[in-house]
Amino acid sequence: MAPSSVTSRIAKASGVVMAGVFLSRVLGYFREWTVAHQSGANAVTDTYYAAFTLPDFLNYLVAAGALSVTFIPVFARYMAEQQEDEGWRAFSTVVSVMGLVVVTLVGIGEIFAPQLVTAIAPGFAPPARAQTVFLTRLMLPAQVFFYLGSILAAVQYAKGNFVIPSLGGVIYNLGVVLGGLLLSSRIGMAGFAVGVVAGAFAGNFLLQIYGAHRAGARFTPSLNLRHPGFRWFIRLSIPIMLALSLPATDDWIIRGFGSFLGTASITWLTYAKNLMRVPLGMVGMSVGVASFPFMGLLVPLLPISALIIAQSTPLTHFLFSHTRLHGGDFDATAAALRVFSLGMFAWAMQNILARSFYATRDTITPAVVGTSITFLSLPMYWWLAHHFQYLGLAWASTLGITACSMILLVLLNRRIHNREGRGLLLFFVKIITVSVVTGLACFKLNNWLGVRLGWQTTHQALLVLVIVTSVGLALTVLIAKLIRLRELEDYLRKLAKR
DSSP, X not given: OOHHHHHHHHXXXXXXXXXXXXXXXXXXXXXXXXXXXXXXXXXXXXXXXXXXXXXXXXXXXXTGGGXXXXXXXXXXXXXXXXXXXXHHHHHHHHHHXXXXXXXXXXXXXXXXXXXXXXXXXXXXXXXXXXXXXXXXXXXXXXXXXXXXXXXXXXXXXXXXXXXXXXXXXXXXXXXXXXXXXXXXXXXXXXXXXXXXXXXIIIIIIIHHHHHHHHTTOOOOOOOOTTOHHXXXXXXXXXXXXXXXXXXXXXXXXXXXXXXXXXXXXXXXXXXXXXXXXXXXXXXXXXXXXXXXXXXXXHHHHHHHHHHHHHTHHHHHHHHTTTSSOOXXXXXXXXXXXXXXXXXXXXXXXXXXXXXXXXXXXXXXXXXXXHHHHHHHHHXXXXXXXXXXXXXXXXXXXXXXXXXXXXXXXXXHHHHHTOSOHHHHHHHHHHXXXXXXXXXXXXXXXXXXXXXXXXXXXXXXHHHHHHHHHHHHHHHHHHHHHHTTOHHHHHHHHHHHHO
16 A cells, blocks of 8 residues: 555544544533533532542543553454454453453442442532432443443454544533433433433444444454453553553542532532643644644644633633523632643643553553652642642642653653754743743733623623634744744644645
8 A cells, every 4th residue: 555545544544533532522511511501510510520430440440541552452463464353352352351340340339339439539528428429320330331332442443443433422422411401400410420321322332333343343252361362452451450640540639639628629620621621632633734743732732721821711701601600610610720721731742652652562651650640649639739729639630740741751752762852842942932922911911801891791701712812823923933933833834734
């Protein structure tokens, strides 16, 4: 196959996956908007978000989110060596064995939910703890669908089929939104929990069965623990299963310490952090236009984060308009969004850095670094939460993920003997300069317009956002030209040709 044809296929596949991620992130925002619309921000919404901790932990424990790293290499090698039958045997063994493991863990979670919830949300009063237990038990079965669906999606990726796996998260979020809209008026937050299970079943399981069938999947129940493919899969998975890396545990830690804080603290932090994740999906769609991943991430992401920080108050008012949030809820969410946005680049970087290690079949280094940062950061989470309440947790999250990303970057540079270190440092200085100057100017303009136009209504907030963002984008391009930030000019030129 010609190199240009291969490049074209890779570009198309990347575009499909990134579009799916972006659409899922946008629907993720609508999911949170629906919670705010139906229930606002209060003790009940805190219990709903805290109820995700145990299911998320179970999902992490079996490395469901890392199957692209642990299963695809195993399956792809069998395909490359013309041993497709053996590849499907490995697939059947992984599905059978790990499916039983997940079902068993879900059963244990259902039985011991009261004790486990007490451990993961120790600050809740008994009524809130009981509600968290109830919602946790409702949502735990979704993990079976998530895990099996992830394996089915991994098979489709390995066979070059990307559309259906990319729709899984979209259907899931739609399920949660519909569950909340249709059921929460009758059964409260349990409506959203039902939507979680229904969305996981439809998008992450049923749809993926169809996709895997189209890809030619062949499944025969097998518990052959000695199969070489299964054993290789386990070797790759164990470091991820045993690790407690900060990118995965941050939400759990925030909910745990947040359970000791004032009412709605967990909800404000969740709203803010999920808003921060939307630009990550947007930038992911455009990374493919850049030749170097870090450049592709940082060129747009740092200026975007500066604009979000400068406009966090009108942005929050606009995005959560027509909901049950009140003045204090808007202010608290906006304040947390400002802090989380400072670490936006680090959240994006750590994902690419970790995958760079995974590409060399090294799942240990990211696991060791991430786990070390997690445990070393716990006193910081506690101290900052004790002194600065919910904003302290946002700061701890941002500082922790920044440290994790920087350490991984240094280790990766040493491993690959990168000779462009000075050029990368100069690029960092320039893009940070552009972002800081633009952010400060937009912050001043935002405050000036806020006094004269206001942002309490949807139309006022939108007008301020349009004006400030337009000025910010123009200022970013102008300053980049003045300091000769060629990467931004190249990025915009490639983006225009797309």
